[in-house]
Amino acid sequence: MSEDIKEDRMESADRTHFGFHEIARNEKVGLVRSVFDSVAPRYDLMNDLMSGGVHRIWKAALIDWLRPTAHMELLDVAGGTGDVALGFRKAGGGKATICDINEQMVSHGRDRAMDHGVFHGINWCVGDAENLPMPDCSVDAYTIAFGLRNVTEPQKALMEAYRVLKPGGRFLCLEFSHVVIPWLAEVYDRYSFSVLPQLGHWVGKDRGAYQYLAESIRKFPQQAELASMMQNSGLELVSWRNLTCGVVAIHSGWRL
Numbered sequence: 001m002s003e004d005i006k007e008d009r010m011e012s013a014d015r016t017h018f019g020f021h022e023i024a025r026n027e028k029v030g031l032v033r034s035v036f037d038s039v040a041p042r043y044d045l046m047n048d049l050m051s052g053g054v055h056r057i058w059k060a061a062l063i064d065w066l067r068p069t070a071h072m073e074l075l076d077v078a079g080g081t082g083d084v085a086l087g088f089r090k091a092g093g094g095k096a097t098i099c100d101i102n103e104q105m106v107s108h109g110r111d112r113a114m115d116h117g118v119f120h121g122i123n124w125c126v127g128d129a130e131n132l133p134m135p136d137c138s139v140d141a142y143t144i145a146f147g148l149r150n151v152t153e154p155q156k157a158l159m160e161a162y163r164v165l166k167p168g169g170r171f172l173c174l175e176f177s178h179v180v181i182p183w184l185a186e187v188y189d190r191y192s193f194s195v196l197p198q199l200g201h202w203v204g205k206d207r208g209a210y211q212y213l214a215e216s217i218r219k220f221p222q223q224a225e226l227a228s229m230m231q232n233s234g235l236e237l238v239s240w241r242n243l244t245c246g247v248v249a250i251h252s253g254w255r256l
Contacts, residue, residue: 016152019215028152029101029128036080036102044081044112049199050210058248059083059145062174065241065250066141068093075139075164077129077157078147080105082113084174085122088143097139099127100147129157134164141165145174149220158233165255171235173226176217177242177249184245192217223249 016025023031047055062084068074068091076085080100088096100106103126110124127133129144129151142161151157161171179185192214201207221229223246227238235253242249 017219019212025152032150033102037104050196058174058243059087061243062143062145062172062250063087063091065252066172070094072140074141074143075099075134077144080109082109084143084145086113086118089121095121097123099125099132101128130160132160132164136163137166138164139169141170143172148173148175149216155229158230162234162255167255169255171253173251174248175220177246178222180242180246188247226251
């Protein structure tokens with residue numbers, strides 16, 4: 001292998017994407033944190049406006065597929081809003097831990113849970129999906145909703161998910177994906193790159209943050225590619241379900 005090719009590969013390994021922009025790999029965490037610091041106070045409102053409230057149906061589908069039980073312990077990563085953990089508990093699940101890299105999101109989610117009278121059964125922590133503050137084989141279920149695409153190295157996060165799951169534990173990822181109907185994909189693209197940033201400007205007070213969110217969706221792996229990444233992390237019995245024609249998808253895998 002020539003020295004030029006080696007150098008190109010080293011440079012590529014040190015680069016990643018932030019939306020459609022190429023950046024140094026070590027810059028992404030700080031940039032993503034700044035996005036969610038900005039949107040945290042209005043994050044729930046913006047989710048309702050952007051999806052017409054459908055995000056709640058998507059999260060309910062995630063919980064339904066998980067089938068919580070009282071003896072099931074959940075780790076919800078990138079779950080600062082608390083939606084998934086609260087839904088898990090309401091559906092009969094056991095103890096839940098929410099881990100999010102963004103302290104502002106954790107604070108907002110904790111306050112929201114307290115406003116709803118939830119004081120027990122949920123723990124909150126600030127931590128990185130690529131280096132979870134959890135022991136090996138410590139949880140029965142791992143969920144991540146609309147967070148994996150913001151991770152600098154998704155493959156490393158998947159390997160961490162495998163590490164913390166108990167044998168027999170289950171991984172579920174809910175994420176924006178790739179629309180499977182061509183005409184709808186065109187409509188969705190127009191909506192994403194015109195309406196979403198404008199909503200971000202009017203309501204979220206940060207057009208750039210929602211421009212990034214639209215771009216990050218397009219850079220995320222398609223359904224089959226994400227399934228392959230999960231298998232490479234050690235997860236087995238991998239499958240997925242498209243929701244709303246692939247606007248989002250739920251991926252499932254098991255540590256056997």
